[in-house]
Amino acid sequence: MSLEALPLEMIVFVVTAVVAVVAALLVVLHRNPVVNAVALIVNLACLAVFFLLLRAPFLAAVQVIVYAGAIMVLFLFVIMLLDLKAELHPPRAGAFQRVMAVFAGAAFLSLMVLAMRRSRSTFAMKEVADAGHGTVERVAEEMFRNHLVSFELASVLLLVAMVGALVIARAFAETPDPQEPSA
Amino acid sequence: MTAVLIEAGVKVAVFLVLLLTVVAYMVWVERKVSAAMQDRPGPNRVGPMGLLQPLADGLKFLFKEDIVPANAHKPLYLLAPVLTLAAALAGFAVIPFGSSIEIGGRNISLAIADVNMGILYVLALGSLNVYGLMIAGWASGSKYSLMGGLRAGAQVISYELSMGVSLIGVLMVTGSLRLSEVVQLQAGGFWHWNLVTQPIAGLVFFVACFAETNRLPFDLPEAESELVAGYHTEYSSMKFAMFFMAEYAHMVTVSALMAALFLGGWHLPFFDLQQAGWSVTAIGLTHMAVFAAKIAFLLVLFVWVRWTLPRFRYDQLMDLGWKVLFPLALANLVYVGIGIAMGLPWLGGFTR
Numbered sequence: 001m002s003l004e005a006l007p008l009e010m011i012v013f014v015v016t017a018v019v020a021v022v023a024a025l026l027v028v029l030h031r032n033p034v035v036n037a038v039a040l041i042v043n044l045a046c047l048a049v050f051f052l053l054l055r056a057p058f059l060a061a062v063q064v065i066v067y068a069g070a071i072m073v074l075f076l077f078v079i080m081l082l083d084l085k086a087e088l089h090p091p092r093a094g095a096f097q098r099v100m101a102v103f104a105g106a107a108f109l110s111l112m113v114l115a116m117r118r119s120r121s122t123f124a125m126k127e128v129a130d131a132g133h134g135t136v137e138r139v140a141e142e143m144f145r146n147h148l149v150s151f152e153l154a155s156v157l158l159l160v161a162m163v164g165a166l167v168i169a170r171a172f173a174e175t176p177d178p179q180e181p182s183a
Numbered sequence: 184m185t186a187v188l189i190e191a192g193v194k195v196a197v198f199l200v201l202l203l204t205v206v207a208y209m210v211w212v213e214r215k216v217s218a219a220m221q222d223r224p225g226p227n228r229v230g231p232m233g234l235l236q237p238l239a240d241g242l243k244f245l246f247k248e249d250i251v252p253a254n255a256h257k258p259l260y261l262l263a264p265v266l267t268l269a270a271a272l273a274g275f276a277v278i279p280f281g282s283s284i285e286i287g288g289r290n291i292s293l294a295i296a297d298v299n300m301g302i303l304y305v306l307a308l309g310s311l312n313v314y315g316l317m318i319a320g321w322a323s324g325s326k327y328s329l330m331g332g333l334r335a336g337a338q339v340i341s342y343e344l345s346m347g348v349s350l351i352g353v354l355m356v357t358g359s360l361r362l363s364e365v366v367q368l369q370a371g372g373f374w375h376w377n378l379v380t381q382p383i384a385g386l387v388f389f390v391a392c393f394a395e396t397n398r399l400p401f402d403l404p405e406a407e408s409e410l411v412a413g414y415h416t417e418y419s420s421m422k423f424a425m426f427f428m429a430e431y432a433h434m435v436t437v438s439a440l441m442a443a444l445f446l447g448g449w450h451l452p453f454f455d456l457q458q459a460g461w462s463v464t465a466i467g468l469t470h471m472a473v474f475a476a477k478i479a480f481l482l483v484l485f486v487w488v489r490w491t492l493p494r495f496r497y498d499q500l501m502d503l504g505w506k507v508l509f510p511l512a513l514a515n516l517v518y519v520g521i522g523i524a525m526g527l528p529w530l531g532g533f534t535r
Contacts, residue, residue: 034321038259041314048307061303069310070340076314077336080321080329136300136360 013053020046037076044068056134186289194295195276202275206431207237209482216486244424252417254324263322264418264425267315271432274308277301278439279363281449281470285463293467294363301362302354305440306347309395312433313339316397316404316414319426323417331413334497335397335404341504342394342401348512349387352519353377353444356530366448373452378445380529383515385445387508392437394504396430399489403497438481442474446481449474 023046026039044067051060093101143151211226211233218225226233251257281293298304313335320332356377357365369375378385394401405413415426442448449470461469495503522530 032256034256034318035259038262038314038318045311057298057300058303061300061307064307065303065310069307070343073310073313073317073336073340076317077333077340080317080333080336 009053012049016046016049020050033079034076037072037079040075041068041072044072051134054134058136058139059134190289190291191295194291198275198280198295199272202272202432202435203428205435206428207241209431209434210240210427211236212483213486213489216483217490220490241424244421247420249420249422250417252324255417256322256324259318259322260417261422263315263319264422264429266318267312267429268425268432270308270312270315271429271436274305274433274436275439277304277362278436278443279366279448280474281467283463284467290463292363293471297361297363299359299361302350302360302365302444306343306350309346310339310343312395315429319418320404320414323414325417327410327412327416328414331404331406331410331416334406335414338394338397338401338403338500338504341501342391342508345387345504345508345512346391346395348509348516349384349391350444352381352384352515355519355523356380362443366443366450369447370450373447374529376445376447376452381445381515381519383511383518385441387512387515388445389441390508392441393485393488394500396433396437396485398430398434398485400492400495401500402494403500406494408494434482434485435478438478438485439474441481442477446477
């Protein structure tokens with residue numbers, strides 16, 4: 001972040017960054033699946049704040065509505081419904097898994113370091129912000145003018161996936177469940 | 184910069200005090216209206232007509248013993264009421280209460296933050312609001328609470344969608360996500376109000392509001408006849424009071440939204456004040472009074488419905504959400520789309 005950014009935004013950024021990192025650690029390290037899910041919600045909300053700082057209010061709102069809202073409600077719902085008591089004492093990882101974890105972690109870290117060094121040393125937040133890529137108007141223009149065909153194709157893909165999910169659910173519903181009250 | 188911050192701070196303080204006062208007195212209104220409907224006096228001991236009852240209730244909540252159940256997951260148990268109340272109060276920030284007033288030559292708009300993402304902001308907060316209830320239900324470590332929390336989750340998923348889709352019609356006509364622009368376009372008489380031009384959208388949104396605020400006939404997360412008190416069974420003292428306040432604050436917020444989105448916001452039904460030649464401040468204050476009257480009407484409607492209708496059964500609630508409200512919202516979308524394409528004058532909106 002460049003220094004000419006407003007001090008108020010800097011404060012917001014630092015506080016949110018700390019919360020985001022702590023929440024991310026909780027997602028990975030905490031033993032309780034409900035705490036993991038709640039920490040993930042906090043982390044996703046922090047991402048929305050970062051989008052706001054980058055002058056991308058549309059992305060921020062969508063981030064909260066879709067990820068922190070809709071998707072995580074389903075996650076939390078399923079976790080609460082299953083009431084995963086067993087997960088509080090998970091089996092310890094084997095030796096192979098540990099070695100592979102260290103290896104994968106080191107690989108990802110070096111990838112991140114490489115990517116950051118290749119990019120410019122000062123992260124030009126102001127430039128990104130001033131370009132105004134994140135407003136509704138810009139996003140709408142990209143989606144409905146410049147990339148209309150690919151956008152419509154993606155929606156067809158989603159429709160196919162939805163119909164597929166329904167067909168699979170129907171196949172199981174063929175055998176009547178005595179627990180299910182007839183509507 | 185500092186002037187902007189001070190202005191925002193003062194507005195937040197004023198609106199917060201107003202909102203919390205309304206919340207306190209909504210409890211009184213609810214008790215009085217229910218009493219009137221059941222032919223009994225209602226609260227009448229504390230102060231004239233029981234008007235000091237909210238104060239007595241508040242003191243009582245403060246002095247009650249604060250219990251954390253042994254089975255509770257303490258950090259999340261403490262977080263849940265805070266989250267619920269914060270989400271309910273935060274929605275208030277984008278609501279435009281009137282056009283603007285002038286103080287010392289400064290033009291001050293009567294919304295805390297009239298952001299250009301107003302509608303999306305409200306939907307985002309609505310989707311976060313349910314977490315307070317779900318977390319409260321799980322963290323209490325009680326099966327009644329858990330059932331309440333799960334129902335809250337399922338209910339909100341079902342009704343949020345209809346609510347969002349019903350707003351797309353308004354968005355298409357307005358061409359802006361800014362709430363003050365939605366209100367501006369409904370100027371000039373009630374036949375310009377979105378409720379009149381898009382009655383189905385208004386109906387779907389209003390029904391979804393009942394589900395979002397967990398009010399009867401959609402109060403299944405609470406359902407005191409089967410779940411004791413649902414998600415807040417294990418809460419006592421001020422923590423319970425926070426859930427209570429959140430429900431009423433949420434009611435005020437959705438009423439204000441309904442008024443701004445569908446009932447013409449601060450506009451009078453028959454007369455455009457902008458043509459009266461009054462000063463900016465006089466118009467602004469009148470706008471505020473008109474808006475407040477519309478909110479008050481909707482709030483009483485909320486109370487009225489609660490003491491009139493019985494609670495839906497769970498499968499009826501789901502059927503209504505998915506098989507009735509959602510198709511209706513989609514039908515409204517088609518109607519608005521065709522209407523704009525055909526150039527229907529009342530759906531002209533921003534192309535007008």
